[in-house]
Amino acid sequence: MSQSGVADDSTAVATSDGARQRCKIAELEEKLQALESGQAVKQRDTNYYVSKGRAIRRIVTLYDAIEDLVAENDRRYDNDELDEDVTIDQQHLQSGFIALNIALPWFQSRASDLEYDDYLQMLKKLRQGTDSAWEDDTSKLKSLVADWVNRELKANPPIDPDNKTCRGFINDACGRLLCPTELDWSNPIVRAGIRDRAEGYVVTEMSWPAFMYEKYMADPDNLEEGLFKSSVLVQAFKAIFTSPSSAKEVANEGDGADIIANNRHVNKQLFASKKVKTHVAQIIKMHKVTPHSIAYISCQLRFALSSVTSWRTIDGDFDYVPFWNTIVDFFECPPGRTVQQKVERLLAWWIRKVFGTSHRAELSDVARAKMSVNALARQRAQADDAAFDSD
Numbered sequence: 432m433s434q435s436g437v438a439d440d441s442t443a444v445a446t447s448d449g450a451r452q453r454c455k456i457a458e459l460e461e462k463l464q465a466l467e468s469g470q471a472v473k474q475r476d477t478n479y480y481v482s483k484g485r486a487i488r489r490i491v492t493l494y495d496a497i498e499d500l501v502a503e504n505d506r507r508y509d510n511d512e513l514d515e516d517v518t519i520d521q522q523h524l525q526s527g528f529i530a531l532n533i534a535l536p537w538f539q540s541r542a543s544d545l546e547y548d549d550y551l552q553m554l555k556k557l558r559q560g561t562d563s564a565w566e567d568d569t570s571k572l573k574s575l576v577a578d579w580v581n582r583e584l585k586a587n588p589p590i591d592p593d594n595k596t597c598r599g600f601i602n603d604a605c606g607r608l609l610c611p612t613e614l615d616w617s618n619p620i621v622r623a624g625i626r627d628r629a630e631g632y633v634v635t636e637m638s639w640p641a642f643m644y645e646k647y648m649a650d651p652d653n654l655e656e657g658l659f660k661s662s663v664l665v666q667a668f669k670a671i672f673t674s675p676s677s678a679k680e681v682a683n684e685g686d687g688a689d690i691i692a693n694n695r696h697v698n699k700q701l702f703a704s705k706k707v708k709t710h711v712a713q714i715i716k717m718h719k720v721t722p723h724s725i726a727y728i729s730c731q732l733r734f735a736l737s738s739v740t741s742w743r744t745i746d747g748d749f750d751y752v753p754f755w756n757t758i759v760d761f762f763e764c765p766p767g768r769t770v771q772q773k774v775e776r777l778l779a780w781w782i783r784k785v786f787g788t789s790h791r792a793e794l795s796d797v798a799r800a801k802m803s804v805n806a807l808a809r810q811r812a813q814a815d816d817a818a819f820d821s822d
Contacts, residue, residue, distance in 0.1 A: 480553050484560025486534045486715040489568070489671070490724045492527040493755045494744065497554055500528040501542070523756050526763060530723050534715065568671050568731055569742065575670055576735040579663055580604050599738030600626050600634075608663070609736050611638030612649035628748065636754035640733060658761075659725060659777060665784050667732045672712045672724065673785060712786075720781035722762035726755045 492500065503524035531538060542550055574592035581589045586604035591597055600606040600622075610616040610625065611634055624632030641647040643664060645657035711717075717724070730751050739746050762778070765771040799805060 477556050480556035481560040481563070482714075483535055484557035485564035485711075486717075487531070487557065487561040488565050489711070489727050490715065490717060490721055491530045491534050492723070493727060493730060494752055495524060495527050497531065497557060500524055500531055504528040519756075523759070526759065527723075530721070565742070569734065571670060571675070572667060572731055572735040575675060576663070576667065576732065579666055580608070580736075583663070584608075595740050596738055598736060601738065605736045605738075608640065608642035608647060609634070609733065610641050612641055612644060612654070613638060613651065616641070633748050635748045636750050636757065642732060642736065643729065655773065660780070664728065664732060665781075667735075668720070668725070668728045668781075669785055671728060671731070672717065673710045718786070720778060720785055722759045722778075725762070725781070726758035729758055730755055 487497070503521055506521075507525065541553070545553060573595065577590040577592040577598075580586055581604075584604040584607065586602065588597075590602060590604065598605045600609060603616075603622075606622065606625070607616045610621075614621050614625070614632065616622060621632065623629075625634060628634075639649065639654070639658065641649070642661055643658055645660035645662075647661060649658070650656050733749075733751075733754075734742065734746075737746055744751055762774050765774050
């Protein structure tokens, strides 16, 4: 009390030590909970970005940085006039940006909303996922490709699944698959010339390797026939995007010949008693084969067949960057309508090979609306509305 008899608000009210301690503990617990909640959100975002980043090399771009893809799109957006001097490299970057937005449809809006430091952190985590997926796929194909080549080509001596130094052109089986299609690997002069990198036998990305062709042979008068249809290429694709076990079921190279077999495999998975593990294509919501994914697998397969032990852009005289771009351009830049139709048929062949004949994911809303189940639902609703209006 003050001298005037009125309570002084500045005077502390006496409380017990236990009560004060309980209040402090509660306050600290509240702060700790808030801190842990913030850390949980941050960790959740980190895991999300790393997980989503695993799709980038596989279906977006092999070597280009995300920042470069964004910068090229921004350059085009800021340039109001039609840019007639676009370079091939810029076209490739824009193609990558379009693929990025398909693979990560949330990327643009998230990038716009984040603070700069958070944006950089997101890119860092995406790159982390990108690199880990690349390493995982490389490691997986290292042993699988050895087994496939040993079985199909009867490699002698057999390829060691754990050792890459015995692969490449020093190995007859690997050399046959890596050999440019315009050269005949069975000719000892050709084999010696390639191994010595002699003039006329230098292997670069300007030659299609034999492993890209059906039955590993090309028609010099029709080089498009059979390209991208080799069994080992399809095996590698399925091993990465579906599962290593599905890669064992690659057979019947002709168009449409595998439809029944693929449906049988799908039904077997649906009715299997044990739970089927979610595969890469499901995780990244990939419902069809794309040019970028074929280019990625082609590069991975060539590396698996080579004697190089660690990834590098250039292997001898072979440059992976233009090789990847050439494959993408084959599909995305056909010179005319007739070639475009061939490309579409080839991609349809790939989709059947990898995913079977299901087109469910590609159905448009209009197509779904016309189907009898939805049509009946509309008719019943319309009948009910008509009866209500008549009352």
